[in-house]
Each structure stands twice: as structure tokens, then as C-alpha cells.
Amino acid sequence: MTETTKTHVILLACGSFNPITKGHIQMFERARDYLHKTGRFIVIGGIVSPVHDSYGKTGLVSSRHRLTMCQLAVQSSDWIRVDPWECYQDTWQTTCSVLEHHRDLMKRVTGCILSNVNTPSITPVIGQPQNESSQSIYQNNNVSSKPTAAKILGKVGESLSRICCVRPPMERFTFVDENANLGTVMRYEEIELRILLLCGSDLLESFCIPGLWNEADMEVIVGEFGIVVVPRDGADPERIMNHSSILRKYKNNILVVKDDSNHPMSVVSSTKSRLALQHGDGHVVDYLCQPVIDYILKSQLYINASG
Numbered sequence: 364m365t366e367t368t369k370t371h372v373i374l375l376a377c378g379s380f381n382p383i384t385k386g387h388i389q390m391f392e393r394a395r396d397y398l399h400k401t402g403r404f405i406v407i408g409g410i411v412s413p414v415h416d417s418y419g420k421t422g423l424v425s426s427r428h429r430l431t432m433c434q435l436a437v438q439s440s441d442w443i444r445v446d447p448w449e450c451y452q453d454t455w456q457t458t459c460s461v462l463e464h465h466r467d468l469m470k471r472v473t474g475c476i477l478s479n480v481n482t483p484s485i486t487p488v489i490g491q492p493q494n495e496s497s498q499s500i501y502q503n504n505n506v507s508s509k510p511t512a513a514k515i516l517g518k519v520g521e522s523l524s525r526i527c528c529v530r531p532p533m534e535r536f537t538f539v540d541e542n543a544n545l546g547t548v549m550r551y552e553e554i555e556l557r558i559l560l561l562c563g564s565d566l567l568e569s570f571c572i573p574g575l576w577n578e579a580d581m582e583v584i585v586g587e588f589g590i591v592v593v594p595r596d597g598a599d600p601e602r603i604m605n606h607s608s609i610l611r612k613y614k615n616n617i618l619v620v621k622d623d624s625n626h627p628m629s630v631v632s633s634t635k636s637r638l639a640l641q642h643g644d645g646h647v648v649d650y651l652c653q654p655v656i657d658y659i660l661k662s663q664l665y666i667n668a669s670g
Contacts, residue, residue: 364402372398373408374561374591375465377449377458379420379633380413380429382659383436384650386631387411390593391443394561397620398591409443409561410465411436415455422637424664426450435654458560459580462588465558559618560590563631564598567617571606581609589616595631637665 374394380387391409398404413429414420423429426447433445448464449456456464567590570576584590586609592600600619604610610617636650640659647656659665 366405369403369405369555371556372404372406373410373465373469373556373558374406375410375412375462375558376561377412377461378414379418379423380411380433381420381423381633382429382432382636382651382655382664383411384631384633384636385436385652386650388436388440388443388652390561390563390631391440393593393622394591394620395442397622398618400622406442407556409440411443411445412449412461412465413445413447415450415452417455419455422665428658428662428664432655432658435658436652438654457577457580459577459583462558462560462584466588469556469558558588560584560588561593562590563593563595564600564603565595567592567600567610568598568603570610571603578609585609585613585616589613589618591618591620593620640665641667 374391376387376391378387395406395409398406411433413426413433414423416423416426430445430447430450437443437445446465449461570581570585594600600617604614604617632650636647638644639647639650651659
């Protein structure tokens with residue numbers, strides 16, 4: 364299977380990130396490594412989307428701080444970005460609406476129709492020669508250097524952050540809007556692009572709690588988008604899926620990360636990191652990267668918090 368025929372994936376993680384931990388970043392890395400090993404996918408970007416302040420969780424610090432901590436945590440990554448859209452809305456947004464926002468955004472930015480899990484897109488991404496007048500959305504258009512990766516710039520108003528994506532091997536062509544006036548079209552390429560929700564098995568388990576999730580939203584999240592699950596704390600995703608009719612129905616859309624990593628997923632816990640901070644526990648370095656720790660201490664976050 365060539366790179367152009369593999370499914371191109373953007374991983375989206377929604378959560379409080381209060382604060383973001385090393386484990387959250389490792390979830391992205393483990394998921395990407397596993398998806399690549401399947402031979403079916405190319406992960407072209409990761410998005411961290413912190414929840415809105417009105418989510419109302421006890422001890423949730425301002426989104427201003429959480430966005431900054433997330434940005435510090437991913438500053439050394441060349442493929443994970445933080446998106447503030449969810450925080451900048453007037454009120455709390457459902458996970459489903461966040462996924463739909465990014466799907467619509469990527470359609471506008473890339474000019475291709477994003478496919479649903481069960482209905483692969485038949486709409487081609489249309490390529491034009493680089494010497495035409497159309498403006499590329501890629502930051503790096505130096506085709507002579509044959510780059511293997513480039514950054515998509517997408518900005519709608521002031522709230523849209525930069526998304527990092529891998530460029531498919533079409534060196535002579537640029538993505539353009541499907542409604543643009545193309546003139547003479549030189550070549551068509553079909554790129555299947557999906558946004559998958561990245562989560563731990565604890566979120567998957569929450570789908571089984573009656574009344575917690577809107578069933579229509581669950582149908583869209585699992586049925587139309589799909590989920591990548593990183594098991595946490597010995598949880599068995601297969602057992603969890605058997606407790607929900609919707610999860611059983613769309614079982615093929617749920618990708619469970621299976622690897623040889625012995626890294627304890629307990630380090631994902633923001634709660635444990637906050638407790639370590641409150642108690643002055645030096646093991647906080649096991650949970651948080653140093654730039655995030657420095658920011659927390661400078662801003663005096665969580666130190667006297669009870670949540």
C-alpha cells in the first residue's frame with residue numbers, strides 16, 4: 364500500500380488538560396506509532412483541544428492557563444498542535460461538535476471532502492502545477508528540496524491555531540479549494556483523510572454509563588469519525604465495548620492501541636499531578652514536563668487548590 368492509498372489521519376484529543384501531562388503527549392505518540400505499524404494509516408497531525416471554562420469541573424483553572432501549559436508541553440513536537448477554538452466559544456462544546464468543527468475546518472483548509480469511517484470519500488483532491496497562480500496552503504513550497512513534511516496554515520478569525528500535517532508525495536502539486544476556478548486540471552489525486560478521536564479507555568468506559576452521553580452524539584463520534592483508544596491502568600477495551608450497544612455496533616471503528624510499551628498510563632492523570640504539586644512531591648517530574656512545572660510555579664496554580 365502506497366502513501367497515497369493509505370488513510371491519512373488527524374488525531375484529536377479533547378479534555379480538561381488540567382494540567383496536560385507527559386502521559387497525554389505519550390498517548391499521541393503511542394497512537395501514531397501503532398497506526399503506522401498497521402500499514403493502513405499515516406498520521407499527519409495531532410490536535411490538543413482543551414475544554415471550555417464553563418465545563419464546570421472542580422479545580423479547573425482558566426483556559427488561559429491551560430492553553431499556555433498545553434502549548435509549552437507540545438513546543439518540541441513537530442506534529443502536535445494546540446487549538447483554542449473550543450476554549451474561545453461562548454459556552455461549553457460537546458465532543459461531537461468539536462470533531463465536526465475540525466472536520467469542516469480541514470475541508471476548508473485542504474480543499475478536500477473528509478470521509479466518514481464507513482463511507483470513504485470519492486471526491487478527489489485536485490492538483491494544479493506549482494507555476495500556476497493559485498496560492499498554496501502549505502508553508503513550505505520548496506519543491507526542489509522534496510520535503511517529506513510541511514505545515515498547513517489554517518486561520519479563520521483570530522481563534523484558529525496552526526495545524527501540523529504531513530504532505531503526501533505529490534511534489535508538483537498543491538491542494539486547492541474544490542470550488543476554485545481551476546482552469547486546465549493537470550491531475551487528480553484521491554486522498555482519504557479522517558479525523559479520529561484519541562482517548563484513554565476511561566473515556567471509552569464512560570460511553571457505557573446510561574445518560575452520560577447523548578446517544579445521537581455517540582453515533583456520530585463512533586459511527587462517522589471513529590476512535591483510537593489507548594488502554595489505561597489495566598482496563599480491557601474489548602470488555603468495555605461489550606457493555607454498550609453503540610460501541611458493539613461500530614466496533615470496527617474503534618482502534619485499540621496494542622504495543623509493547625510498559626509505560627504506566629497512570630502518568631496521564633492530571634489529578635495525581637495536582638496532588639503532587641500540592642504536597643510538594645518531587646515525583647511531579649514524572650507527570651509533567653519541566654516547562655509546564657515552571658509555568659505552574661510561576662503562576663501559583665494548583666498549590667492551594669482542593670480539586
